[in-house]
Amino acid sequence: MSSSCLSDSILAGMVEGNLSDSERQYVSEHVDECAACRGLAAGMVLSVFRAGQQQHGHPNEKQAAVQETKEPLPPTEIERIGNYRILRKIGEGGMGEVFEAVHEKIRRRVAIKILRSQYSQNKNIVGRFFNEALAANVIQHQSLVGIFEAGFLSTGSAFLIMEYLHGETLFARLQRLGPMNEIAAYLIGRQISSALAAAHAQEIVHRDLKTENIMLIQDADVIGGLRAKVLDFGLAKIAVRHQAHAVLTKDGLTMGTRPYMAPEQWLSAGSVDSKADVYALGVALFEMLSGRYPFLGPSTSEYMNQHLYEPPSSLASVCTHASAAGAALVAGMLEKKRSMRPSMDQVVATIEGILISRRVLAVSPPELRTPSLSAHSLKAQADLDVAQSFLSLNDEDLQFE
Amino acid sequence: MSLGTLSQPFLANLPSSARSAWATIPNLEHRLEGVVAAARSHFSELLLDGPEFVAYLAARWPAHQPPDAMATVINLGDLYLAAACVHRCPGAAEALEQHCLRHVPAILSYLNRGSDFAQEVQQMLSEKLLTAQPGEQSKLADYEGRGALLMWVRAAAVRTALHQLDKAVTRKQVDDGDENILRHATAPSGSAAHNPELAAIKEDARPEVRIALGDALLKLTREQRTLLRLYYVEGMRVEEIGALLKVNKSTVSRRLAEARAAIQRELRKALARRIKLTPSEVESFVELVASQLDISLPNLLLSSPEPHE
Numbered sequence: 001m002s003s004s005c006l007s008d009s010i011l012a013g014m015v016e017g018n019l020s021d022s023e024r025q026y027v028s029e030h031v032d033e034c035a036a037c038r039g040l041a042a043g044m045v046l047s048v049f050r051a052g053q054q055q056h057g058h059p060n061e062k063q064a065a066v067q068e069t070k071e072p073l074p075p076t077e078i079e080r081i082g083n084y085r086i087l088r089k090i091g092e093g094g095m096g097e098v099f100e101a102v103h104e105k106i107r108r109r110v111a112i113k114i115l116r117s118q119y120s121q122n123k124n125i126v127g128r129f130f131n132e133a134l135a136a137n138v139i140q141h142q143s144l145v146g147i148f149e150a151g152f153l154s155t156g157s158a159f160l161i162m163e164y165l166h167g168e169t170l171f172a173r174l175q176r177l178g179p180m181n182e183i184a185a186y187l188i189g190r191q192i193s194s195a196l197a198a199a200h201a202q203e204i205v206h207r208d209l210k211t212e213n214i215m216l217i218q219d220a221d222v223i224g225g226l227r228a229k230v231l232d233f234g235l236a237k238i239a240v241r242h243q244a245h246a247v248l249t250k251d252g253l254t255m256g257t258r259p260y261m262a263p264e265q266w267l268s269a270g271s272v273d274s275k276a277d278v279y280a281l282g283v284a285l286f287e288m289l290s291g292r293y294p295f296l297g298p299s300t301s302e303y304m305n306q307h308l309y310e311p312p313s314s315l316a317s318v319c320t321h322a323s324a325a326g327a328a329l330v331a332g333m334l335e336k337k338r339s340m341r342p343s344m345d346q347v348v349a350t351i352e353g354i355l356i357s358r359r360v361l362a363v364s365p366p367e368l369r370t371p372s373l374s375a376h377s378l379k380a381q382a383d384l385d386v387a388q389s390f391l392s393l394n395d396e397d398l399q400f401e
Numbered sequence: 402m403s404l405g406t407l408s409q410p411f412l413a414n415l416p417s418s419a420r421s422a423w424a425t426i427p428n429l430e431h432r433l434e435g436v437v438a439a440a441r442s443h444f445s446e447l448l449l450d451g452p453e454f455v456a457y458l459a460a461r462w463p464a465h466q467p468p469d470a471m472a473t474v475i476n477l478g479d480l481y482l483a484a485a486c487v488h489r490c491p492g493a494a495e496a497l498e499q500h501c502l503r504h505v506p507a508i509l510s511y512l513n514r515g516s517d518f519a520q521e522v523q524q525m526l527s528e529k530l531l532t533a534q535p536g537e538q539s540k541l542a543d544y545e546g547r548g549a550l551l552m553w554v555r556a557a558a559v560r561t562a563l564h565q566l567d568k569a570v571t572r573k574q575v576d577d578g579d580e581n582i583l584r585h586a587t588a589p590s591g592s593a594a595h596n597p598e599l600a601a602i603k604e605d606a607r608p609e610v611r612i613a614l615g616d617a618l619l620k621l622t623r624e625q626r627t628l629l630r631l632y633y634v635e636g637m638r639v640e641e642i643g644a645l646l647k648v649n650k651s652t653v654s655r656r657l658a659e660a661r662a663a664i665q666r667e668l669r670k671a672l673a674r675r676i677k678l679t680p681s682e683v684e685s686f687v688e689l690v691a692s693q694l695d696i697s698l699p700n701l702l703l704s705s706p707e708p709h710e
Contacts, residue, residue: 009547011556014645016548028646032627042635043559045645046511049638166446168499175520176498218446218492 006030006037011044080104081112081159082149095119095129096157100164110148111165115158126158133160135204135233143195143228145215165229167217170288174211179291179319182326183360187224188216189285190351195230196281197344200274206233207272209280210260211287223360258303259283259293263336266304275338278347282333286312289326290319294334308336325354405430407437410452414459423468436477443478447485447493457484461545480546486531487542494531497541501554502527508558512566522562526554529561610672617667625660632657 006014006027013019014027031038079086084101091098096115103110119125133147146163153159170188174180180188192214196206206213209230219227262279265272286294294312297303312334315327322330329350335341342350355361404412408429412420426432436458437451458480466474482500485493505526506519533539544553618626631637631645639657643650669687673680 008543008553008556008560009545011559012548012552015555016552018548024647031645032623035630038627038630039563039635040556040560041645042631042637042641043511043563044556045641046635046637047508047555047559049511049641049644166499168495168503172498172503 004030005034006040011040014041015044015048078114078153078155081153081161084110084112084161086112095125101161109164111162113160113162114153117155117157120152120157129158129160132233133162135199135202136162138202139195139198139204139233141195141198143191143230144199144233145229145231165215165217167215167229169212170214170216170228170284171211173216174288174291180288182289182321182323183355183358184224184226185285185288186326186351186355187222187360188214188226188228188288189281190348190355191222191228192230192284193281193344193347193351195228196274196277197348199233200277200344204233205272205274206230206277206280207265208232208257208260209277209284210257211284214284258297258300259287259295261303261307262338263308264338266307273338274344275341278333278341278344279335279338281344281347282330282341285326285330285333286315289315289322289330292318323354325350325357329354405433407433407451407455410456411459414456415462416464419462419464419466426468436471440477440481444482444485444496447482447490447496449481449485449488449490453488454481454484457487458546463545463547475546476549477546479550480544483541483544483546483550487533487538494527497531498527501551502530504551505554505558508555509562512562514562514566518562518565522558522565525565526558526561530554530557613668613671614664616671617664620667621660621663625656625663628653628656629660 010019010023010027013023019027027041031041078099081101083103083105085104087100087102089097090100090111096113096119099112099114101110101112102108115126115129119129130150133150136144136147145165147160148163149161151159168176192209196209199206213231215229215231217227217229218225221227260280260283262272262276265276265279283294286292294315295303295306295310297306312331315322315330329342329347332340332342333347352361411429411433412424415423423429433455434451437454440454440458441447441449458475458477461475461480463474482493482496486497502523505523506516509519509522512518530541531539540557544550618629621629628642631642632639637645639653640650643653646653665687669683672686673683
């Protein structure tokens with residue numbers, strides 16, 4: 001590369017449109033002569049023009065590219081919503097876009113999620129979109145995203161104003177740093193399970209829990225320094241429809257994300273209850289501790305077969321540092337039959353038990369805690385649940401046997 | 402005149418030609434405090450010393466710009482992030498990851514190489530940008546605050562990705578370069594299949610066709626060759642080429658059509674010289690070769706040397 005080849009600053013300026021006339025002239029002359037810079041200049045333009053045409057899945061997935069023509073937001077650039085001034089776009093998905101904004105008077109920084117206009121006329125989709133706000137405010141948990149306002153823009157697009165989170169997803173962190181040690185994993189797992197237990201208490205089921213839906217934020221007030229936030233409550237069922245892992249039902253609605261989908265979710269999307277979240281969290285814990293999923297697919301039919309019929313890899317076989325109690329908990333959460341899985345309250349209590357035994361948490365007065373379950377009592381509880389469910393067998397359960 | 406804690410390192414690190422313009426600014430210390438505060442407001446969790454930041458900024462100040470262009474010329478927040486990374490502030494690498502590097506897979510999605518490739522590039526880029534060779538600053542120090550850091554990282558990502566792909570492609574081309582070109586340029590298909598006689602001529606004339614096409618390419622103007630390369634080799638659409646060359650897309654279409662017509666014209670002349678055919682045979686033959694330009698041009702454009710007139 002000669003010194004006169006195009007620098008990264010010039011290439012960036014070229015697509016940002018802030019080159020001087022003489023620089024622009026130089027670029028067009030140089031790309032005529034230099035094949036390497038021609039490729040780079042073309043690459044920059046293609047990268048900007050064709051951004052987001054292909055979704056990227058988990059690295060151990062060879063996904064087929066899902067091409068989707070997106071209807072852009074109305075051309076009228078939105079500059080403000082109420083007292084909030086839009087600063088920049090921070091994300092884009094199949095359903096809409098997310099912007100960073102700031103309150104002009106009190107300087108509060110927020111994220112504003114705007115649903116694409118083509119979806120904003122669909123009552124079901126808008127209903128679910130606002131459900132997220134409803135769920136967050138009904139459940140009221142520090143590991144859920146705060147949502148302050150919801151409504152429609154003059155263009156007809158629905159929007160939510162929510163807490164601005166500065167951090168990375170659990171998925172990204174695992175990608176970046178690899179598997180976690182047990183204490184780090186359970187400190188995060190405790191926050192997620194506690195948020196989900198609060199949701200389940202309000203009869204709200206997430207249905208699409210996965211490491212990409214968990215945000216980690218630096219927070220010195222939390223043991224371990226990372227605050228976990230569970231994202232996409234209520235919206236989850238449709239928000240992932242464009243993602244590589246998402247499995248669609250006939251009407252195009254998602255029923256989950258393949259590596260995380262509980263057996264019953266594969267058979268019938270409608271019957272999913274809180275135990276599906278327990279299963280998905282089991283998968284996430286497995287992934288946090290070992291860096292891989294318990295089932296590896298990779299095709300949809302292979303995933304289905306594995307989730308339905310094959311025993312998961314044992315955590316101990318892929319994660320040498322897993323404790324016996326942790327391995328038993330995860331195995332219990334990944335039980336095929338939902339009645340065999342612990343409830344989310346029991347998961348919280350068991351994780352707290354593990355953290356107490358590792359002296360990470362202090363022992364709290366027993367009356368303040370849900371009874372902690374040892375691996376043994378977990379099994380006993382499961383036996384009881386089996387007996388109960390035997391008395392009330394339904395069609396859907398029979399499909400498993 | 403005594404200098405403040407910010408003015409001193411700032412002036413000391415400015416390009417010498419810019420120093421006099423800055424030194425006369427009233428309240429320079431106060432203004433620089435404002436600059437530091439503005440920069441820090443974007444990444445308040447990163448604690449880079451004010452004097453260190455203004456020295457970093459001064460070293461990258463474009464000498465020909467007047468001081469009052471500060472706000473419009475330099476992207477202060479992004480430069481602050483870069484400076485914090487170069488100075489290895491705690492949390493800076495994470496902020497860079499969050500702000501820029503995590504977008505690398507999306508940036509490279511146009512290449513359709515899958516997520517393994519994108520993540521490999523992301524990893525390489527992260528090392529390249531953040532790791533310093535002994536006695537040097539890391540690559541991120543090259544970012545001067547002009548435009549968005551994310552766009553600069555985009556350029557670095559595209560460069561790294563193409564470099565990676567190049568390594569793989571060069572190996573392959575050495576292996577099967579010429580054969581491939583010949584096969585493509587002269588493969589019978591379409592109308593040739595209906596005309597066995599022409600196909601047979603074409604089979605016999607392989608080397609001639611190839612040379613004639615190569616000659617025809619050399620007769621084009623440099624701009625025409627560039628246009629054909631962008632279209633056939635880089636796979637850009639006309640509106641994308643328009644964005645690159647700053648002309649509208651109908652102009653691009655017209656110039657492309659002209660370039661293709663020019664190739665046919667040159668091809669006709671070259672073939673008439675090289676192969677003994679009646680004029681009408683030449684005509685159908687050129688048509689046949691032209692119908693396969695889409696297949697044969699990319700390879701020829703890749704391999705034909707740049708003329709040095």
